[in-house]
Amino acid sequence: MTSVSEHDLAWVRDLIHSTAALVLEPGKGYLVESRLAPIARAEGCSISELIARLRLLPHGPLHDRVVQAMTTNETSWFRDRHPFDALRSTVIPALMERRRAERSLTIWSAACSTGQEPYSIAMVLLDTFPELASWRISILASDLSEAAVARARTGRYTQLEVNRGMPSEMLSRHFEPDGADWRVNDRIRSIVRFGVVNLIGPWPQVPATDIVMLRNVMIYFDLDTKRRLLDRMHQTLRHDGYLFLGNAESTLNIDDRYVRVAPERAGCYQLRSHLAGGVSHIDRLVADRSRTPEGIPT
Ligand SMILES: C[S@@+](CC[C@H](N)C(=O)[O-])C[C@H]1O[C@@H](n2cnc3c(N)ncnc32)[C@H](O)[C@@H]1O
Structure with missing residues (x-):
């Protein structure tokens, strides 16, 4: 169960797809929640309020922060050898x-x-x-x-x-x-x-x-x-x-x-x-x- 509504999830899915081509599979509400929580905290609002604010603004740095937060940066030295x-x-x-x-x-x-x-x-x-x-x-x-x-x-x-x-x-x-x-x-x-x-x-x-x-x-x-x-x-x-x-x-x-x-x-x-x-x-x-x-x- 996640606190991010289906409606908000669909909006985030569109944002990251149009900006970075990233595909967010259905059922990944927990991922959006965990990745966006630090940004919402820093902005002093809830995740739904953050998304509501993003919807109203033209694409800018806050949108980019959200997109970048949704990337998976997993890596290591000499990965896969x-x-x-x-x-x-x-x-x-x-x-x-x-x-x-x-x-x-x-x-x-x-x-x-x-x-x-x-x-x-x-x-x-x-x-x-x-x-x-x-x-x-x-x-x-x-x-x-x-x-x-x-x-x-x-x-x-x-x-x-x-x-x-x-x-x-x-x-x-x-x-x-x-x-x-x-x-x-x-x-x-x-x-x-x-x-x-x-x-x-x-x-x-x-x-x-x-x-x-x-x-x-x-x-x-x-x-x-x-x-x-x-x-x-x-x-x-x-x-x-x-x-x-x-x-x-x-x-x-x-x-x-x-x-x-x-x-x-x-x-x-x-x-x-x-x-x-x-x-x-x-x-x-x-x-x-x-x-x-x-x-x-x-
Ligand atoms: C899993 S890491 C892979 C890192 C490294 N290549 C490796 O194999 O260990 C995937 C990286 O792709 C980047 N990435 C995702 N979408 C991208 C895009 N549209 N343009 C450039 N980099 C992107 C992410 O930010 C992330 O750092």
Whole structure:
């Protein structure tokens, strides 16, 4: 039982869908209640009064706070492990081979939450590929949530947060103690640039990209939004680039221009048009390591 009426719930559902494409399943009144309670408290009113006020005002900062409060920012270091293993074993070696002349790599963490994903990528790059220290490496990290991006920018994490996936030897290599917390060191922070970007809005600062991490965000979108987003990613990704999706996400039956590629369980995709040109570099690298050079059926 929730104190949010069906009428108010429907209005919040419309607001978050039109602003951020987020789909709120029916029966999630408790979620609206728990996420909006701190905002209502700060505004000195009840949740129904907050929604009544929002209905009367033109869309503004208070609406954005409500939308952002409804996002799920769950994340951790090296989340799901396999995508980061794939970066080490195949994706970055293949890109280094192809970008040797330009000596530059651009990576976009497109729903970065509080920063663990882009910082994990930066750590993989600098730890595994010392040669990249002399390359132009640009990791763009963005999210809809201003609060999440502001936290990510500080690079500061509690002990509880670093315990979620950060190996102790990497902790001592890439962090400095900061009171009871830990702060990502300047070397790692210097290659990650944060910004607020709504994936269904304009993408002002996004250049042609070698790798896009679009992990654990499409699950919140409806089919039309997924289709439009994968189409825009198609334009952003370089023809031989890599798209990573989360475990529960796929391009299957949404956009057949993407093909899932080895290694298995990494959630890694390339463009069919590039692969059609012959065996991909990634497959060649896998073959070099005496493994099956096949794309993984989605
Ligand atoms: C579950 S987190 C995933 C974080 C990270 N990619 C990972 O896999 O650990 C989902 C993130 O997507 C963001 N998000 C939701 N809707 C968005 C939108 N329309 N545009 C940009 N980011 C969005 C949320 O703010 C949240 O931080």
